Amino acid sequence: MDVFELITVQSVPQAVKAQARATTAQQGANIRFIAGGTNLADMKLNVERPAQLVDISQLPLAQIEETADGGMKLGALARNADVATHAAVQAKYPVLSQALLAGASPQIRNMATVGGNLLQKTRCMYYRDTAADCNKRNPGSGCAAIAGDNRMLAILGASEHCIATNPSDQNVALMALEARVHIEGVKGAKDIPIGEFYLVPGSTPQRETVLEPGDLITYVSLPPPAAAARGAYLKLRDRASYEFALASAAVVMRQGTGGSIDFVRVALGGVGTKPWRSPEAERALLGKPPSAANLQAAAEAALRQAHPQSENAFKVELAKRCLVHALRQVSQA
Numbered sequence: 352m353d354v355f356e357l358i359t360v361q362s363v364p365q366a367v368k369a370q371a372r373a374t375t376a377q378q379g380a381n382i383r384f385i386a387g388g389t390n391l392a393d394m395k396l397n398v399e400r401p402a403q404l405v406d407i408s409q410l411p412l413a414q415i416e417e418t419a420d421g422g423m424k425l426g427a428l429a430r431n432a433d434v435a436t437h438a439a440v441q442a443k444y445p446v447l448s449q450a451l452l453a454g455a456s457p458q459i460r461n462m463a464t465v466g467g468n469l470l471q472k473t474r475c476m477y478y479r480d481t482a483a484d485c486n487k488r489n490p491g492s493g494c495a496a497i498a499g500d501n502r503m504l505a506i507l508g509a510s511e512h513c514i515a516t517n518p519s520d521q522n523v524a525l526m527a528l529e530a531r532v533h534i535e536g537v538k539g540a541k542d543i544p545i546g547e548f549y550l551v552p553g554s555t556p557q558r559e560t561v562l563e564p565g566d567l568i569t570y571v572s573l574p575p576p577a578a579a580a581r582g583a584y585l586k587l588r589d590r591a592s593y594e595f596a597l598a599s600a601a602v603v604m605r606q607g608t609g610g611s612i613d614f615v616r617v618a619l620g621g622v623g624t625k626p627w628r629s630p631e632a633e634r635a636l637l638g639k640p641p642s643a644a645n646l647q648a649a650a651e652a653a654l655r656q657a658h659p660q661s662e663n664a665f666k667v668e669l670a671k672r673c674l675v676h677a678l679r680q681v682s683q684a
């Protein structure tokens with residue numbers, strides 16, 4: 352591990368200023384914020400080698416509160432465990448509570464923060480192995496995963512330069528909930544719909560988000576839940592806990608009088624290079640009853656653009672079954 356300088360900050364403007372001097376906010380940043388530290392330290396600071404870490408853990412950004420419009424505000428430093436078990440989150444956004452509880456372990460959830468989770472790095476083993484070629488870690492070096500062990504990797508949104516999967520559970524639920532990411536930066540405050548926050552790898556897999564140097568995530572806002580909608584998160588993985596998704600589905604759905612679906616949001620995890628919203632599945636369901644045939648048609652639509660690699664074709668079928676199962680959970684006969 353390289354020696355790094357730890358910078359403690361007392362306010363949001365100080366934090367923004369300290370990180371604004373970074374060369375980039377993307378892979379290879381020489382100055383990084385550190386919150387819970389479970390992702391940054393997990394990489395032993397070898398994959399990323401920041402010279403300076405800006406410790407934001409003492410900033411007053413841990414609030415979890417309901418807003419006047421009926422939505423919620425989740426501070427960037429709110430712990431995953433506290434969000435998951437918050438009574439209002441469980442009542443209004445069960446899909447988010449379930450997604451968080453499906454992630455990591457109780458110990459890690461006690462440290463992990465909303466902001467850190469938004470930016471957690473891929474678990475692609477070639478990204479984490481500094482001896483391997485990886486365009487995300489070392490642009491232009493190639494992608495060892497494409498001809499390598501790619502069982503866990505992406506089937507949606509990949510490119511010839513990168514097939515790394517976004518590993519988060521939280522962010523799949525946030526996609527289905529149409530969250531907004533609020534940022535304080537050198538030019539002031541801005542907020543970004545989560546659907547525009549992540550980038551697909553294309554020819555620049557080292558760029559994962561739209562963040563610029565100095566951009567500090569301050570909170571995530573959730574719009575008021577659709578009245579009477581039901582939500583669920585289903586995660587399929589190799590073992591029952593402490594494991595990343597092979598496929599997951601976050602769904603929010605409501606049936607109107609007569610039983611037809613009049614509100615639906617679908618997002619998939621474990622299969623995309625970013626948390627994957629599926630407007631195709633939503634279009635296939637809207638206005639129809641949740642019959643077995645209609646749920647299956649939605650799953651087919653969600654995975655139509657899938658491009659499996661040598662070892663992960665099974666994920667296409669797995670993701671379809673995962674989505675059908677999750678939709679069935681929120682359907683009313």
Ligand SMILES: Cc1cc2nc3c(=O)[nH]c(=O)nc-3n(C[C@H](O)[C@H](O)[C@H](O)COP(=O)(O)OP(=O)(O)OC[C@H]3O[C@@H](n4cnc5c(N)ncnc54)[C@H](O)[C@@H]3O)c2cc1C
Nearest residue numbers: 386387388389390391454455463464466467468519520568
């Ligand atoms: C063994 C293990 C198993 C895990 N299993 C799962 C799992 O099953 N599902 C899952 O979803 N996750 C899993 N995780 C990942 C875990 O959820 C993340 O490590 C955690 O959410 C990161 O939060 P943090 O606060 O510790 O981030 P940190 O490590 O502090 O930071 C992560 C990144 O975010 C940046 N950052 C942090 N806060 C901000 C901010 N406010 N503004 C701008 N940038 C910021 C940092 O600069 C850094 O680049 C696992 C982790 C481990 C170690």
